[in-house]
Amino acid sequence: MQFRDFSLLVRDTKVRGFAEGLERGELRASRCVGCGAVHFPPRSDCPTCWSGEFTWEPITGTGRLITYTLIKVPPRHFAPDLTQRAPFSTYVYAPTAVGLVEMEDGLRVMGWVCGVAAQNLHVGMALTPKPEVLDDGRATIVLKSEGC
Amino acid sequence: MQFRDFSLLVRDTKVRGFAEGLERGELRASRCVGCGAVHFPPRSDCPTCWSGEFTWEPITGTGRLITYTLIKVPPRHFAPDLTQRAPFSTYVYAPTAVGLVEMEDGLRVMGWVCGVAAQNLHVGMALTPKPEVLDDGRATIVLKSEGC
Amino acid sequence: MARVGVVGIGHSRFGIREDASLRELAFEAVRSCINDADVPLSDVQSMVVAIASDELSYALQPSAQVGDYIGFHPKPSFRAEAACASGSMAVRAGWMNIASGLADLVLVVGAEKMTEASTPDVTEVLGRAGDFLWEHPFGMTFPGYYAMIARAHMAKYGTTEEQLAAVAVKNHKYGALNPNAHMRKEITLEKAMSSFVVADPLKLFDCCLVSDGAAAILLASEAVAKKLRPDPVWLSGLGLGTGSLALAHREDLTSLEATVEAAGQAYRMAGIGPEDVDVAVVHDCFTIAEIVAYEDLGFCPRGEGGPLVEHGETCIGGRIPVNVDGGLKSKGHPVGATGVAMAVEIVKQLRGQAEEGRQVPQADVGLSHNVGGNGQHTAVHIFTRA
Amino acid sequence: MARVGVVGIGHSRFGIREDASLRELAFEAVRSCINDADVPLSDVQSMVVAIASDELSYALQPSAQVGDYIGFHPKPSFRAEAACASGSMAVRAGWMNIASGLADLVLVVGAEKMTEASTPDVTEVLGRAGDFLWEHPFGMTFPGYYAMIARAHMAKYGTTEEQLAAVAVKNHKYGALNPNAHMRKEITLEKAMSSFVVADPLKLFDCCLVSDGAAAILLASEAVAKKLRPDPVWLSGLGLGTGSLALAHREDLTSLEATVEAAGQAYRMAGIGPEDVDVAVVHDCFTIAEIVAYEDLGFCPRGEGGPLVEHGETCIGGRIPVNVDGGLKSKGHPVGATGVAMAVEIVKQLRGQAEEGRQVPQADVGLSHNVGGNGQHTAVHIFTRA
Numbered sequence A, B: 001m002q003f004r005d006f007s008l009l010v011r012d013t014k015v016r017g018f019a020e021g022l023e024r025g026e027l028r029a030s031r032c033v034g035c036g037a038v039h040f041p042p043r044s045d046c047p048t049c050w051s052g053e054f055t056w057e058p059i060t061g062t063g064r065l066i067t068y069t070l071i072k073v074p075p076r077h078f079a080p081d082l083t084q085r086a087p088f089s090t091y092v093y094a095p096t097a098v099g100l101v102e103m104e105d106g107l108r109v110m111g112w113v114c115g116v117a118a119q120n121l122h123v124g125m126a127l128t129p130k131p132e133v134l135d136d137g138r139a140t141i142v143l144k145s146e147g148c
Numbered sequence C, D: 001m002a003r004v005g006v007v008g009i010g011h012s013r014f015g016i017r018e019d020a021s022l023r024e025l026a027f028e029a030v031r032s033c034i035n036d037a038d039v040p041l042s043d044v045q046s047m048v049v050a051i052a053s054d055e056l057s058y059a060l061q062p063s064a065q066v067g068d069y070i071g072f073h074p075k076p077s078f079r080a081e082a083a084c085a086s087g088s089m090a091v092r093a094g095w096m097n098i099a100s101g102l103a104d105l106v107l108v109v110g111a112e113k114m115t116e117a118s119t120p121d122v123t124e125v126l127g128r129a130g131d132f133l134w135e136h137p138f139g140m141t142f143p144g145y146y147a148m149i150a151r152a153h154m155a156k157y158g159t160t161e162e163q164l165a166a167v168a169v170k171n172h173k174y175g176a177l178n179p180n181a182h183m184r185k186e187i188t189l190e191k192a193m194s195s196f197v198v199a200d201p202l203k204l205f206d207c208c209l210v211s212d213g214a215a216a217i218l219l220a221s222e223a224v225a226k227k228l229r230p231d232p233v234w235l236s237g238l239g240l241g242t243g244s245l246a247l248a249h250r251e252d253l254t255s256l257e258a259t260v261e262a263a264g265q266a267y268r269m270a271g272i273g274p275e276d277v278d279v280a281v282v283h284d285c286f287t288i289a290e291i292v293a294y295e296d297l298g299f300c301p302r303g304e305g306g307p308l309v310e311h312g313e314t315c316i317g318g319r320i321p322v323n324v325d326g327g328l329k330s331k332g333h334p335v336g337a338t339g340v341a342m343a344v345e346i347v348k349q350l351r352g353q354a355e356e357g358r359q360v361p362q363a364d365v366g367l368s369h370n371v372g373g374n375g376q377h378t379a380v381h382i383f384t385r386a
């Protein structure tokens, strides 16, 4: 079975609003109507108050890089010679760095790091998570340095 | 991941001699050197006497059909429009019948039934199991009626 | 031996659930189970999760998706699997978890998300539940195996295609009354008989549905169960049997050795016989499977399964009501969920909480029968009120 | 609480086993286990099988392949799974099977056939052990997750790439002495440091091998164990913890919450502390994982895992010998087999049967630590001689 793209994966679920957000350039967290907890990755059911009602809110601002890696050996779905179908993000991003940033409110976002040379990456640096639509029309999440 | 063909499946194991037999037109059972038990599908380890030594012997003669079916909805690996790679047996055999014959010594062999119209199939009829190499160069097992 | 009780039951709606992912389906079942038990999830000490296919779940350790989404970590959880009988393996492991003294409140969850994959993909994955090396290469599909069992049963006992169809008609009749069922509509014998052939002699209406869904039960030690509710249902008999991987190796193609073995264990452990069972859910992945189950479970003599259903003896009011929740046939078969959903149904029946028209009167002893593949694994569980 | 003993151990050769299929590998381990226990398989009442991936096995209910091939049916058997920790889930389920009173002689088998698939395929399947929905789409691979853990550990504690490499050097040194190991050859620090980068900062020699293999143990109730042999090793402590599916949700990226939880449970149950452990096998799927395990298991204070291995304290003769079988790093990591193989190694050490140069003297208490995915599941088991 083939790896499916990100948007498709979330389209079939109660968090399909996330994919809609991505396509509009908005990175969204979900907020529980019952207890106010904010979740990213977004959830549509709350394990604290058991509510199933959520609203969407955008993740904005800049976060700090808390860890990162450079994937040099990509999995099959990113290996261009091994599959004709390029899912979600195309391999142009590999071996670019993948990072995890922590926002001021504590939410953490994983994404491709953009605009920083590998040797200049360091834990603690400021990066801004943004959705980005690639030239194949699919959306992904990018962590942008200033000026990128 | 794709379904792999039959010969490949057994090539990696201690029963790889079965695949070699198929290619030479011989349907083989395995006989345990320790206790003499004969196995089909072939085994290379004996759960009775725990021996790991086996010899090959051909399955010959005619058996009786003990059950059968006509597969009208084939699985993906036999569905011609859904995969470009036709493994083991090509779909030309579907929806031809699949049957299970019991030989005189009690061994049972599953295979494609050849040369019998669907409405003439019946439990108890005589059929002879034979390996057959298809036009794609891959081997399979066919249960042949007289004159087929 | 230690007694283990069921103190909570939960069930998602089964069907083509485009609105929910695997984890969201599991949440739905767990929420309803926790509500039913009226116990906070924080009191639950351990969990066992049944999901049949890594591949359909696009995940290794798919149980982690469930544990994470219901907020269960860092507490113990693992996955139990035996294809279509996975749910019953999780129930069994949950029982062992408590009876061994490791925990006294254990959640058992079964879930499967099947309808995202294409029909040929699902057919492919399920077909591998049989002997993928020596039988699958002959175009054998999951229906193909049961078609061979049906053909052998017809040849040996004179079982008819009409008797097979009678199973479907009965199960759709009850499924129509079950709000959680996938296909809530009655069918006629004519409709069943004239549906297209999938694997001769099995037609479309001889085959269960491919569904998404989840179910959950909460198990408790005897002391805790009695504290939590006045009416726990007891899991009094456990049986687990296995059969040869290849259909070719079954001495008798018209019976599942695994069921006979599992039933023997379960009846012995519960101290009852088939005649004591008031209501049963059996594994009707195909109509022939229900008929074979009648015989293997001892509900009727060998070869009389066809006449049993034909004469209405497995309807409510008959000798032994079977699959009055609709069965896999009409309620649906999200494979990992099925065994747990069977436990939910039997508890519902024993509590007298089934919907109108499908409640078996005075049901004190219930049985579930859950088969993996074409008989490689079978679990039989017996539930009692006293 | 009931005592459960290990009365037999079996282990196949690990490696690229082109000569054997999944079922044949399992047979190899079971045969050696049955020989070691000197008990006929017909006396064994029940079985639990660990296989991590349906997809790599080309089968639903892959446990049926094992049961069929060793001739176990119609007796009970099912599969336990938690990715790379599957083997320990089967050990746990085997313990529960006996402690619950359902059986008193239970076989536990772990097996995996991995090298038939291509490297990108295996990378793909293992990568799905993490959060396939929210993290896998960023090219995240299994090494990628541990690379992020390594980077965080380096940033917080100053752990160095040389310290990571020291784990590899140690484990290869001992693996060279283990006849069942996949790669029986020592490596130098220079070689490890100069190998190519897989996921920065992890290099090739920071990663475990992809292997085929199987292992088996036979568990018995206290009474049966004492009857069968004078020296049963007791499975005295069981711990099972879970962690968030997404790495992003770990409060501390330098520790696995699942390990801390599992270790706490196991130490409590066995009535011991980390200082009592004479020999340990820990889950070194990547070198950083072994360093984090030292800290999470309490073998050293937080942040001192790097110096611990650098100073030779986890070699024989040091404070606590770890992975003197070669670890996953050099012995190999057929994922489903690993947890069972860990039990085999600890029993071997406690019996004093390890090969020359890798036997820990006077080992009375042993510990195994087995992680599923990047910390979604962790099992810690404690074995004792008395």
Ligand SMILES: [Zn+2]
Residues within 6 Å of the ligand: A032, A033, A034, A035, A036, A037, A046, A047, A048, A049, A050, A051
């Ligand atoms: Zn809430």
Ligand SMILES: [Zn+2]
Residues within 6 Å of the ligand: B032, B033, B034, B035, B036, B037, B046, B047, B048, B049, B050, B051
């Ligand atoms: Zn023999």
